[in-house]
Amino acid sequence: MTPSRAAFAAILGKDLRAELRTLQSLPAMAIFAVTTFVIFRFGLDRTQLSGDLASGVLWATLLFAAVLGINRLFVTEREEGGFDAIRLAPIDRSVLFAAKATALVIYLLALELIAVPIFALFFLDSVAALGPLVAVLVLADLGLAATGTLISSMAVNSRARDLLVPLVLLPLVVPLMIAATGATEPLLAAGGPGYERFGTWLMVLGLYDLIFVLLGYAVFDFLLED
Amino acid sequence: MYGKGLRPLSIATVAMLALSLSLVFFYAPLDADQGFIQKIFYIHVPLAIVALLGFVAGGVFAILHLRSGDKRWDAYSYVSIHMSVIFGVAVLITGAIWAKASWGHWWVWDEPTLVSFLIVFLLYATYYPFRYAIEDRDRQARYASVFAVAAGAFVPLNFMAVRMAQQLVHPRVFATSSGGLPGEMMLTFLCSLAAMALLWITLVKFELAAKSTSGQVKRLRRALDAPGPANRSRIAPEVS
Numbered sequence: 001m002t003p004s005r006a007a008f009a010a011i012l013g014k015d016l017r018a019e020l021r022t023l024q025s026l027p028a029m030a031i032f033a034v035t036t037f038v039i040f041r042f043g044l045d046r047t048q049l050s051g052d053l054a055s056g057v058l059w060a061t062l063l064f065a066a067v068l069g070i071n072r073l074f075v076t077e078r079e080e081g082g083f084d085a086i087r088l089a090p091i092d093r094s095v096l097f098a099a100k101a102t103a104l105v106i107y108l109l110a111l112e113l114i115a116v117p118i119f120a121l122f123f124l125d126s127v128a129a130l131g132p133l134v135a136v137l138v139l140a141d142l143g144l145a146a147t148g149t150l151i152s153s154m155a156v157n158s159r160a161r162d163l164l165v166p167l168v169l170l171p172l173v174v175p176l177m178i179a180a181t182g183a184t185e186p187l188l189a190a191g192g193p194g195y196e197r198f199g200t201w202l203m204v205l206g207l208y209d210l211i212f213v214l215l216g217y218a219v220f221d222f223l224l225e226d
Numbered sequence: 227m228y229g230k231g232l233r234p235l236s237i238a239t240v241a242m243l244a245l246s247l248s249l250v251f252f253y254a255p256l257d258a259d260q261g262f263i264q265k266i267f268y269i270h271v272p273l274a275i276v277a278l279l280g281f282v283a284g285g286v287f288a289i290l291h292l293r294s295g296d297k298r299w300d301a302y303s304y305v306s307i308h309m310s311v312i313f314g315v316a317v318l319i320t321g322a323i324w325a326k327a328s329w330g331h332w333w334v335w336d337e338p339t340l341v342s343f344l345i346v347f348l349l350y351a352t353y354y355p356f357r358y359a360i361e362d363r364d365r366q367a368r369y370a371s372v373f374a375v376a377a378g379a380f381v382p383l384n385f386m387a388v389r390m391a392q393q394l395v396h397p398r399v400f401a402t403s404s405g406g407l408p409g410e411m412m413l414t415f416l417c418s419l420a421a422m423a424l425l426w427i428t429l430v431k432f433e434l435a436a437k438s439t440s441g442q443v444k445r446l447r448r449a450l451d452a453p454g455p456a457n458r459s460r461i462a463p464e465v466s
Contacts, residue, residue, distance in 0.1 A: 150376065154369045158359035168356055168373070171349035172380060175387035182391060204387055215379055219372045222292050 007091040011099035016106065018076065025069045026110055033065040033115040037122050049123040055184035058119055059177055062112065063144075063170075069107050070148035071165045073100060074156040087224055097149055097220040101213070104145040112137050129187040132198070136187075139205035140180040146212035147172050153223050179204040228435035235431065239424040246417040254414040263327040268414055270320040272422040273313050274343060278381065280310030280426055281350060285378025288371035300367040303374050305433045307353055309426055314347040342388040349377055 019025060040057045041047065049057055077083050086096050116137070120127050147169060155164035183201035186194035250268045257264035284306035291299035321340050322332045335341060356373055360366040 147376075150372070154356075154360075154372065157365065157369075158356075159361060160355065160359040164356055164359055168349075168352045171345055171352065172376070174345045175380070175384045178387045178391045200390065204390065208383060208387075211379055211383060212376075215376055219292070219375060222368050222372055225368065 003090070004092050004095050007089065007095045008099050008102075011086075011096060012102055015099065015103040019103075019107070025072050026107060029065040029069050029107070029111045030114045032068055033061050033111065034118055036061040036064065037115075037119060041122065047123070048125065050125070050188055050190040052181075052185045054123060054188040055181045057123070058116070058184065058188075059140075059181050061119075062108075062115065063173065063177065065111055065115065066108055066144055066148065067166050067169065069104065069111070070144075070152045070169065071155075071162055073104060073149065073152040075161075078156045083224065093221045093224045094217050096224070097153075097216050100153070101145040101149040101216065104148055105141050108141040108144060109138070112141070124188065125190075126192070129193040132193065132195070133184065133187055135202060136180055136183045136205070139202060139209060140176060142209040143176045143205060143212055144173060146209065146216045147176075150212070150216045150220070153220070176205065176208050179208065228431060228438050232428075232431055232435060235424075235428050239421070239428045242417070242421040242424050246414070246421040249414040249417050254411050255408070260328055263324065266320055266324045266327075268418040270317060270324055271415070272419040273320065274317045274339075275419060276422045276426045277310045277313035277317055278343075278346070279423075280306050280313065281346065281381060282378055284310065284374045288374035288378070291367065291371045292375070297367060300371060301434060301437060303371060304357075305430050305437070307350060307374060309430050309433065311347070311350050311353070313422075313426065314343070314350065317343060318347060336392060338385075338389040338392050342385045345384055345388065346377075346381055349380060353377075 037057070040061070044053065044057070046053070074083075077086075086093065116130065116133070120130060148165075151165055151169045151172070155161050155168070158164055179201045183198055183205070186196040186198065246268070250265055254265070254268070256262060284303045287299045287303035287306060290296070291303060321343070325334050325337070325340070326332045333340075353370070353373060357366060357370045360369055
């Protein structure tokens with residue numbers, strides 16, 4: 001293994017182990033998501049959802065639950081001196097970006113593994129749409145992880161840490177949400193899943209992922225200098 | 227050093243604004259469809275173009291700052307974004323007035339350009355709380371530059387996504403390519419665009435000059451309050 005690969009595996013392993021032992025982020029994200037579904041059930045006064053409403057509820061909930069995890073992503077690095085250790089280590093700094101973004105993708109997938117079936121149980125007639133939905137979820141998670149890691153690493157070094165992530169991240173992910181809801185809406189339509197413009201939206205998601213992964217990789221070096 | 231050439235630039239800006247406004251009101255023909263209200267187009271569209279270009283310029287200055295580490299580029303980037311946000315407020319207001327006059331509502335969600343602009347504006351509005359939440363000066367400059375670069379990449383992506391989200395694209399009142407405008411309107415439009423661009427440049431220069439002057443004054447004050455040996459020599463040569 002090259003040093004970068006070894007460092008990547010070490011940081012990612014450390015993060016996942018820490019999360020498994022402390023359970024700081026994931027349970028909170030999952031509980032938040034389920035509670036939000038309940039609030040939507042009464043807020044919208046609907047027991048069944050389909051089409052645009054279903055896709056809006058699902059993505060708004062997932063996004064806000066993701067913000068909780070993104071907020072905490074770098075907290076241990078800051079409080080326990082992880083940033084200094086990475087700076088001292090003879091490795092490429094963008095490895096930290098890659099490892100953290102991968103960890104975030106795993107958290108988000110775990111969150112969706114819990115939240116999406118519960119969403120289907122609460123609101124959907126059939127589960128036929130859940131198969132193709134996986135593709136949308138994975139692509140959206142990648143983009144969310146790239147922007148989230150970038151913003152979180154900056155916000156954690158500021159005074160207004162918990163405030164900055166939602167503030168800056170939400171406008172930044174608007175295109176991602178447009179594409180994700182656009183692809184999900186026909187999937188969750190009342191008469192069974194449709195695929196209207198499905199491929200186009202997946203391409204927009206892929207483009208967003210590509211741009212922000214490359215951008216994060218390119219600028220992350222500057223965030224660790226001190 | 228930022229104040230150099232400010233006076234001729236200001237005079238040119240005022241002259242250009244006067245020229246373009248007189249063209250708007252006395253030379254450009256009335257639109258057959260919308261009549262007088264269409265003239266806000268000559269203010270609204272140039273403002274929007276200049277604001278967006280200003281955001282892009284902010285991103286380019288930020289890249290220069292990250293590459294060279296020169297604090298001056300960070301000041302350029304900050305002032306560019308600052309001025310473009312102010313122009314952005316004017317864009318949204320004039321856009322709302324135009325929407326009210328031609329479609330009957332202050333805000334229409336099915337006009338992709340307007341919605342995209344709002345999202346871009348909201349993103350750049352978070353530049354200030356983001357920047358000032360970071361205390362360390364160097365880090366603040368670096369993070370702000372990273373923000374400006376990311377936001378610069380976001381602008382075209384956002385326009386694309388919003389445009390695609392429209393079920394049916396609203397009929398464009400003016401074709402975006404120059405082919406859609408008759409000659410007199412085109413001339414007036416280009417004059418307005420030049421005037422707005424000049425206005426933006428002048429205001430940016432003014433703010434930079436004001437910033438550097440107040441920085442100098444602050445340094446001089448500090449030197450006067452605490453006349454250590456190193457500071458004193460900077461004010462005036464010491465006479466022994």
